[in-house]
Amino acid sequence: MIILKNLNKDFHQKNKKVTALANVSLEVKPGKIFGIIGASGAGKSTLIRCVNLLEVPDSGEVIVDGRNLMTLSSGELSKARREIGMIFQHFNLLSSRTVSGNVAFPLELAGMPKRDIAIRVSELLSLVGLAEKATDYPATLSGGQKQRLAIARTLACNPKILLCDEATSALDPATTKSILELLKDINRRFNITILLITHEMDVVKSICDEVAVISEGKLVEQGTVSEIFAHPKTELTSAFIKSAIKVTVPDFYRDRLHQEKVADSNPLLKLGFTGDTTDSAVISEASQRFAIKYNIITAQIEYAGAVKFGVMIVEVTGASDQHEQAMNWFKTQHIIVEELGYV
């Protein structure tokens, strides 16, 4: 549905050249959700804006639904752009129009008869859960409602592709979750291909089928979300994956944590589960094999597709030689073991 071939884009700021995209190639298959993740300034916005030629690359090819957009006349390009919807971090709504008026706008531009517009607008507002807000103005909506409205407006012209430019970055976690669910629902229901950019691995993990990691204008890694989470090849990707895990030692234990063993203290372990970890009941197995008890203090285990990953912090009780053996056994199960100290 989207093929980008060898895209290059430089910007010139005063006497300085900034390379925003360097030989970027990727392919998004029909009906998939593809995420591009990168830090600030990595080139994400430039890349996604190249897909509808809001940004024109210096060289390379942008092929959407079989057509090379770089070779189209401006009339043909406007037509092709109708099939490519886009939503933004700051919603870009028309403040002088009501909720209905915003959704109706692209349909009016397309010359749809008034009665048909009314039917379509009402369908779309129901789809995004805003039917009761039809006569309100955008200023009275919450951030999540504004993004729902932007999604409804974008869907009005039945696009085949939806580009999402940091669509959830201005939203709180619960609202982010509901918007991501809506995007997934739209993707499944209408088979719309979604290309999104984000700086949060949580977003990728929640809805993407495939992901590419961008750094300094280059794609440093790409593949299915399960593959990338299971076997990240670069430090940057590993850091993004780790950022999706937010496990810390609770204050109650942190206050009692010693680096050296003191009387009656027990080791505190951090166990890291990656895509390589054996998928079995490792804690209970270690407990039985080595006569050790594990008190789970806190944990976050997540799934990216079929890949399980995450972190568990456990307090260990039992003989120290058994504990050493258990630690070695964990490593054979591809669990990353870190001794945090003694509590």
Ligand SMILES: Nc1ncnc2c1ncn2[C@@H]1O[C@H](COP(=O)(O)OP(=O)(O)OP(=O)(O)O)[C@@H](O)[C@H]1O
């Ligand atoms: N219009 C422009 N003029 C000059 N430089 C630009 C322009 N747009 C982007 N750049 C530069 O290109 C590089 C990539 O910018 P881009 O906005 O694509 O990154 P990003 O990954 O989307 O960052 P962020 O997450 O902060 O939005 C940056 O160094 C930026 O300063």
